[in-house]
Amino acid sequence: MDYFIELFFSGLTRGSIYALIALGYTMVYGIIGLINFAHGEIYMIGAFTALIVSTVLSIYNMPLAAILVLTVLASAIWAGAYGFTVEKLAYKPLRKAPRLSPLISAIGMSIFLQNYVLLAQTPDFLPFPPLIPEFAFMEPVSGVIGSSELVILTMTTSLMLLLTLFIKFTRLGKAMRATAQDRTMARLVGINVNMIISATFIIGSGLAAIGGLLIASHIGQINFFIGFIAGIKAFTAAVLGGIGSVPGAVLGSFILGLTESFATGYVSSDYEDVFAFSLLVLILIFRPAGLLGKSSAEKV
């Protein structure tokens, strides 16, 4: 039973990280209809920034709390800046191009960013120091859920709540929803669509970066390639839930995280990634609209 609960919590943790990345996919898809292939790389850059910033700060003997806060801020800010820049360089000029052009551009961006980090940093795995200490009060349950898992779960849940509130109630959030529904109409009622798109990229990137730093400190190592698999899995989750739908992305992520955790725990870990990919292929074939998405027939 303990093993089951342990797998359950590790699945939830996985799922919540996927959710942080999947939100970026789903928000961008909702607004400009693009599979932002480079999103996984933003997550990877977020993790690298976190590693760099936290190491530098710890060398200068900052207190732990300060390191934690500054690292989260720095990686979210820089990832947001990357997201913003990528959109301006690689997607904005292609708004009116055929549908596949921005996707190819995104693939190019993804390859570029991977190799940029590989060249500027290292092709090898880097150890990532645990940012989150073991809490004393977690001692009795440490067999089934670790401290860092607890932090990840609280942090992601609160971020998702904040995002939901933001989208529902703020001016910017409402403008985002309007732009997602009808870009032309949104522009006509005076919404600055370019600004909204940039904001979407920045928010999505920031969330992905936080996901990146949390999982990196949980697992303990990173390299330039982590964004690829994580990106595909988060995309799978977004599609599973229904791409374009924010609650769908969260739901899909938890389903994917839990099934992956149980499958690797009870069956075999060799085919962990095969499993996610097969799930992706199967959903796209049989229910491309996902669980919560609306199927959209092409207009004739």
Added chain:
Amino acid sequence: MQPDRPPAAPNRTLLEVRGLTMDFGGIKALDHFDLRIREGEIAALIGPNGAGKTTFFNCLTGMYAPTAGDMLFFLPGRKTVRLNGLKPNKVTEQGLARTFQNIRLFPNMTVLENVMIGRHCRTRARVLGAVFRDPRTRREEREIVRRSYEIIEKIGLADQVNEFARNLPYGAQRRLEIARALATDPVLLLLDEPAAGMNPRETRMLDELICRIRDEGLSILLIEHDMKLVMSLSDHIFVMDYGKKIAEGPPPEVRRNPQVIRAYLGEDIVHDHA
């Protein structure tokens, strides 16, 4: 057009639609719609915007699957075909060809190639034929070019055969769409607002073209807002509103029908006049 086609016999039914209903999650775009088209006639389908005319075309051509109803195609000299559930390309193979309200040509292909695509469903060469170019394939390919060019000449675009479709003026694009549809050897031609956006001169050319096509033995169903064109061209008019047929008949009759006037001009005006 096809030499082996029996001559058009007026009064023989070509297409019969019964109780066609298209339900988009609660909104009935078509509501028990009936329609009957006779061989060799020009029929028009009119109605206010959003009445369901294009939805009807989309159901008929297999783009949408209607919720209920029957669509029967009585091909002269052949078995009756039920169009429900056929894929769009199969519908075209049966002899129904259409044009689109918002022109859907292949913009980066030439005029000739656009029409040649229309010959696709009447020809057969496949990969091996294309690679080996056996005599049959070569003959077929020559035939495609010849037939396509013939249609282009008829439609009046012969000097622009090698021009990209996107470079044609608007009216010519509309005519090219008709040419492309004709290339599929249709029995019934469905035209979705063929005169939209045309200037008076282009409209007149279109009028003549449609008459000429009919004289060659085809039947035509057109959706159109240009009332002058509709009244002068059609043998029979169907009026629809809110997915239902509200009137039908020859042009003079439809023009006087109070329900039609109401649908077009709104309730009050009719009362004022009455």
Added chain:
Amino acid sequence: MARKRTIMIFLRDVRGALLISLWFMFLTFPIMVIKVNPIERTVVWRWDNMAYVGLLSFLLYLAGRQYLKYRERRLESSRRQSMEEKTKRFLRRLSENPVPAYTLMAVAGVFALSFPFVFSTYQTNIMITALMYVVLGLGLNIVVGVAGLLDLGYVAFYAVGAYSYALLNLHFGVGFWFALPIGALLGMTFGILLGFPVLRLRGDYLAIVTLGFGEIIRLILENWNEFSKGPSGISNIPRPGLFGLEMPLETAITYLYFLMIGLVLFTVFVVRRLQDSRIGRAWYALREDEIACQAMGIDKTRTKLTAFALGATWAGMAGVIFAAKTTFINPASFTFLESAIILCIVVLGGMGSIVGVILAALILILLPEYLRAFSDYRMLVFGAVLVLMMVFRPQGLIGHRRRTYTIKPDAGRSGNAA
């Protein structure tokens, strides 16, 4: 007056360039400047990198502005029928007058035929690799360039071909020439099996599904040890034979080279004929507008499937040759990046253009081989190429020209390519 305005504009550009370079210096600061060692807790500050980034983005921005202005001016002047029209007319004359084109082809032919005798075995080997990518590029070009189906898992079919030769040879001693058609056939079978369910998906979903499929194949090869020998791969795959003749290595390479040349010619021949056929036209039309295609009686799924399966067939063939060339294969040769490189060739060359794809494959594969300094930046450049091509020149180096027909006066008895 005018001069003052030019200076003003230039100053504005410089200010813009300064802002951009500041932004990029900020953006790349953590990744480019700081390098940490988390275990030894040491930091290296590479401030010189920041200077490079600043300078480079400053210059690139200025160059970009100048280019855009140049393009605008050219567009303006071309409206008054100038340069553009002139080059176009020149090109047309070139294609109407076949002598220069034929000379060019003859020179290329002589070069290609004499290559293995003039250059070393090492060079020939590199050239074989490049030719392999030409074939892969032309194969993917049918799928992506002509039919407009973005296939990101193309390498899966390449793997199918390579493994079918390796395994057939390992277990049953099947020779190269027998394995070649089997590899092609298996590639096609996989193409049809995968294509059938996924080809009704919309373009971007199709791309992701094919990507997923490609990764599944690779992961299976990596994990199913009993079947594929896992990550350690299969070695000692025989090179292609010629009626059981034993050949020294050098001859074998030369032989392989000519085999590749033959395959390239065969591929070009097939692709050209396909493009100019009923099927080829349907592929182009499908890329332009699927709905209109269906309304014209084209069976969407079947037509797409043909393109997909043909592309897969070629990948399968190339895979067999790849296994025979390297004599060793393992799953690491069939990653997504490989698919991306082939895609890059198609995009750079120009979707649907045969000459473009050949040129692009040669440039992208040979350049990093010969410019060793450049080879580290290979993938970085590939990524950048994909983005830049999409933004600045989506039609590729050489855009595809539509076939034109001359209709003879007697109501167009025949259509000839002009």
